[in-house]
Amino acid sequence: MSNSAAPAASAPIETRLVYAHGLAALITLLISVAFGVTASIELLIPDLVAGHGSWLSWGRLRYDHTQGIMLGWLGNAFFAFLYHAVPLLTGRPVTSARLGQWIFGLWNFAVIAPGWVLVLAGFSQPLEWAEFPLVIDAFVVLALLLVAIQFLPPFFSRGLEDLYVSSWYIIGSLIFTLLAYPMGNFVPELVPGARGAAFSGLWIHDAVGLFVTPLAVAILYFVIPAATRKPIFSHFLSMLGFWLLFFLYPLNGTHHYIFSVIPMSAQIGAITASTLLGVDVIINVTNLLLSLRGSGFWRFSTNTRNGPSGLRACDIGLRFVGTSAVLYLIVSIQGSVQAQMSVNRSVHFSDWVIGHSHLAMLGFASFAAAGGLIHAWQRIPWARYDAALLGWSYWLLLSGLTIMVLDLSAAGLVEAHWWQSTAPWIESVRAVKPLWLIRTLTFVPIAAGFLALLCGLIIGPRGGGLKAIQDSIGLGPIKEIAPRLVSATSSTAERA
């Protein structure tokens, strides 16, 4: 056992699969953004596509937007990251490159592409985070099973002793998503009404809490020490955070149905779990931010090799990831607050929640996924990389996200105000239209940011990522830690 954990760098990384999933992630991301912005424009110009058939109507675009973001963008980005991280975490290769091709094909060409088309053609199910029709769900479950077969055996064959926290998150996420997905997608079709809604509530939170969050947090815990070349602040806190997360997240579900007919004790249990979850995230993010001390994370210049204090400029992947940690803290505390009855009675059903979900998915999760992708990309010797474009991407996304979330939160408060009055319902719609216009306009920085992310990873010089590592942390430490990368660097240098 003891010898199996040691030589972490010897296991090969399937860089082609990292690349393929990364590219698929970014392409499905841009398509999902297009779905989202078209839906938002249709709220301003509702008859935009009225004369052009049913395929681009608001409801269908709305379904495709969130399914594309969760499965297409985040799913592919997480898989890309797993192909990079699992061999490094376990010192063992993933199960099979050939299986990887199957997973890639299944995920993109049996789930996402046909799922999108079927939804637009009118075949879907009206369940949140489960809008793809049942036939697609079957392929999702199959793909998730293959993903588990692909990534879990390296952990188990290595043995579970002294696993780094990212490994725990990966194992937990892959197993629990496999369990939670069928619950959210199939059970409400079999259990009607209020009873089905209880399961739906569980899945709405599990989709975020057991699929997206653990993999995003795995990226945060992986990239921060890997990019700073320093151990994390506390392994104890990391494990405490992990177990609390997997204890508390599944218990949150019912907070989507507060003041409903679902038994009050279940509601109060979920509210309590939501409150404690905020505490868990404070523990996790404190640990992550303390791990970032001295990394130059807050110094945003990409040009200076040596800052005034002798610290080097921050690595762009690290910057995405560090920002993700901060956004994670904000969105989780917001979540704890809005689960409280006094807040929930006002803001529930309003755009406030749409702001919250964008802060979670576009903020926390997407910044983590982008950071993970960039980090993995830097370490593919043949991949192209343009640091300046990625710097632009960061600022565009951060500004677009900030404006959008503030704007939607304001819109939610405006709606809550009108709903509480006796004024006709339509007044609440009239009142938020200007804020919806601003939300639509945030498309410009956000889409530009994602486009810059894509371009930053497909144009620029080959091996540009290694130069970026050199510019930030320097190649010195790499020699000690990852001989694989150094040999790749020297071969690139020779070619250049």
Add this chain to the structure above:
Amino acid sequence: MRRFLRMSYLVAGVGGLGFFAMSVLLLGVWPGRVLEQQIKGTSPDHPLPLTASEKRGRVIYGREGCAYCHTQQIRYLDRDVTRFGAATLAWETIFDYPHLWGTRRIGPDLSREGSVRSADWQFSHLYSPRAVVTDSVMPAFPWLFDGAPDRPRQEAQDVLAYLETLGRNRALAGPEGEARARKSCDCSDEEKRLAFGSPVLNASPSMPRRQGSYPKLSGSGDLVRGQLLYSRNCAGCHGIRGEGNGPGAAGLHPRPANLSEHEYTLDRLSSSLWNGDVGTAMPAWRDLPPQDLSAAAQVVRRFHVAQPEPSLPQDVLDLGSRVYAARCAQCHGEKGAGDGSAAGQFPMAPTNFQTQRPSLAASLRALRNGVEGTPMAPWTGELSEAELSAAAYYVRGFFRADVSQ
């Protein structure tokens, strides 16, 4: 030591799975059992299941994403109950595979939408929402129609059938069902108050009612405010000049009233605005305060242009009186108050000529052509031209203008 460590990871793994299982038990299975008990105790014995058409409509409702803007869940909160009606009980959604509760409200909650709107209004709204609700952001669904709001395909009819089921079973349960549910519901006093204490099951301010008090409107409303209200809420159907030819008019049967051809008393307008007109697409506007209704009424009354009235010889009046008594009074009432002996049989109230005076042209047109979408039939086959003119003139004599005017 190694063995112990291995065991500890096994324990941890089982524990982790236990967390998930616990969440499903605590927040899925256990609430489900409680709800099942509650449903057993509170549901009427034979709630109506959905017909094939209603089921198809439900599928369309789901596929078009209706539930992503319209919730079907009235929460146990005063603000929900005041706006939409009694809080949703668990048994009300027992036929929902899958549930359509929703987590976002861009449009209003639809738990009790059945019977709030007329069929022609629903079709016009589905076909082109902004034709009837000027500032709506709802998507249009023209592909459910054959090119016009009054030519619904089967799919549109299915959607309407489904919408009409919303709240139906709760309404059918009646006072006895409510009383029984209240008694056997294992819920707190506060929950009981919100689920059963609402004065009306359906609090929609748009729901028309045939009878009911209405506020006294003032004859001098704020005209600027009135014009704003009229253009936002009324012009879609009644047209910007009140001629009954707004974009929403095309699909409505009967067509919206031509406000410029009629003279109305304030009470008549108040009654229509506050209670709506049952049997027509005219909804109630109980969510507007009386001063707003006064303002809108001002605008409506200004559409009417007084025409010089011809004075007809006595024999024509006598003829009109005879024709009216023989042919019209049965529905419109002896004194033209719309309260004839047959009035109650119709889906909509016959015109009350005391509170509403049509122009001579409008009156004659109604007699000659009938009024489409109402029981008013053409009389050309039954009455001579002279009799038609006499009756058309005669009915206008019932009008009793507001004293204050």
